[in-house]
Amino acid sequence: MSNATRNDEGFSAKRTAEIVGITYRQLDHWARTHLVEPSLAAAQGSGSRRRYAYRDLLELKVVKTLVDAGIRLQKVRDVFSFVGESLDQDITRLNLVLTGDTVLVHDQNGTMDLLRRGQGVLMLNILPLAGVKEELDATIIELFPTEDDDEPSLDAPAVGD
Amino acid sequence: MSNATRNDEGFSAKRTAEIVGITYRQLDHWARTHLVEPSLAAAQGSGSRRRYAYRDLLELKVVKTLVDAGIRLQKVRDVFSFVGESLDQDITRLNLVLTGDTVLVHDQNGTMDLLRRGQGVLMLNILPLAGVKEELDATIIELFPTEDDDEPSLDAPAVGD
DNA sequence: CGGCGGAACTACACCCGTGTGACTTCCACA
DNA sequence: TGTGGAAGTCACACGGGTGTAGTTCCGCCG
Structure with missing residues (x-):
C-alpha cells in the first residue's frame, strides 16, 4: 500500500x-x-x-456471505488461499456457488469444490452466490449517497468517506 | 436426578x-x-x-431464542441466574419479551429489564417472546410423531425416544 | 452371560469474536 | 503552532463453539 x-x-x-x-x-x-x-x-x-x-x-463481502451461509471462517481462509495460490485467481472475479455446506467455483472448465481443494466434482442443487457486488454497491449508495454516479472499478477507490 | x-x-x-x-x-x-x-x-x-x-x-429453547435474538450467552446466563435466585421464579413460566438488545419480564407488576437485574423500567416497542412452547411442541411432533396426543406437563417426561 | 458394535461422553486444542483499558494518532480550531 | 478531544489501533483476557481422538457405556444377539 x-x-x-x-x-x-x-x-x-x-x-x-x-x-x-x-x-x-x-x-x-x-x-x-x-x-x-x-x-x-x-x-x-x-x-x-x-x-x-x-x-x-x-472480498470482505464474499467472506461475510460465505460465513453467513454456514462456512466456517477457517474454511473460508482455506478457500481464499487456495484460489490465490493454486488457481492463481482473484476471488472477486470467480463465479462462486454455494451448495449445501460447500463452495464451488464454476466456469467453462467445469465445477470445482473449493473446500476440497479441487478434489471431486459435484453437480447438486446450485444456489449461485449472486448479487454480492450489487448488494455491496447498494449498501454503499444507501449509507453514503453521493452525486457521483460512476461505477467504481475494482482498483480505483470509490468515494466513501 | x-x-x-x-x-x-x-x-x-x-x-x-x-x-x-x-x-x-x-x-x-x-x-x-x-x-x-x-x-x-x-x-x-x-x-x-x-x-x-x-x-x-x-429452557434450552428459551436460551436459543434469546441467543438468536442477539443476546450474548453470558448475558443469557445472567438472566437465568437472576430469575432463579433474585426473583425466585421459573424461567419457563415468565412472559419474556425481547426489545432491542434487552430482555424484559412483563407481568402484572410491570415490566422489568432482566439484563440490568431489574434496574430501570422500559416501555418500548414490545416484541413478545411468543410461541416458544408452541414451537417446541411442533418440532417434537414433526421430528418424532407418535400416537400419544397428550400435552406434556413441564415435569412429566414426554414420549421422545 | 459374554462379546461386539455403535453411540455417547470426555478432554484437549484451537480459532473466533467480544470487551476493555491503554496508548497513539489525527484533526480541527484558536 | 499548540492543544484538546475524538477516533483508531493494540494487547490481553475470556467465553463460545468446533473438531477430534480416546474411553466408556449400553443394548442386542448368540
Whole structure:
C-alpha cells in the first residue's frame, strides 16, 4: 500500500464494517489475521488509520456471505488461499456457488469444490452466490449517497468517506 | 436426578439437540457449564447417557431464542441466574419479551429489564417472546410423531425416544 | 452371560469474536 | 503552532463453539 494515500480515498475501517455488515472488532480481527487486509493503508500502530479499497470491500463481502451461509471462517481462509495460490485467481472475479455446506467455483472448465481443494466434482442443487457486488454497491449508495454516479472499478477507490 | 430413570423417559441428548435446533457440541457445552443441565439423568462419565425432561427442552429453547435474538450467552446466563435466585421464579413460566438488545419480564407488576437485574423500567416497542412452547411442541411432533396426543406437563417426561 | 458394535461422553486444542483499558494518532480550531 | 478531544489501533483476557481422538457405556444377539 502507498503511504501517500490521500485521506479521502477508499474507505475507513468504520465505514467498511458498516457497509459490509460486520462489527469493527471482526474487521480488526480479519485484518490482523491477514484474511482481508486494507490495501490502501495498513495499520501503522496505535492511533493510525486503515484504508480499504473497493476491492477489499468486495472480498470482505464474499467472506461475510460465505460465513453467513454456514462456512466456517477457517474454511473460508482455506478457500481464499487456495484460489490465490493454486488457481492463481482473484476471488472477486470467480463465479462462486454455494451448495449445501460447500463452495464451488464454476466456469467453462467445469465445477470445482473449493473446500476440497479441487478434489471431486459435484453437480447438486446450485444456489449461485449472486448479487454480492450489487448488494455491496447498494449498501454503499444507501449509507453514503453521493452525486457521483460512476461505477467504481475494482482498483480505483470509490468515494466513501 | 434419579438414577432409576427408565431409558424411555425424557429425551436423549442427541434428540434434544435436534429438537431445540442446536449442535450436540453446544448442548454438551451448555450442560458442562451448568447453563441447562439434563434433569432426568446427568452425565456419569464417558459413554453414559444424559436424559432431558420436557422442561429442560423448554429452557434450552428459551436460551436459543434469546441467543438468536442477539443476546450474548453470558448475558443469557445472567438472566437465568437472576430469575432463579433474585426473583425466585421459573424461567419457563415468565412472559419474556425481547426489545432491542434487552430482555424484559412483563407481568402484572410491570415490566422489568432482566439484563440490568431489574434496574430501570422500559416501555418500548414490545416484541413478545411468543410461541416458544408452541414451537417446541411442533418440532417434537414433526421430528418424532407418535400416537400419544397428550400435552406434556413441564415435569412429566414426554414420549421422545 | 459374554462379546461386539455403535453411540455417547470426555478432554484437549484451537480459532473466533467480544470487551476493555491503554496508548497513539489525527484533526480541527484558536 | 499548540492543544484538546475524538477516533483508531493494540494487547490481553475470556467465553463460545468446533473438531477430534480416546474411553466408556449400553443394548442386542448368540
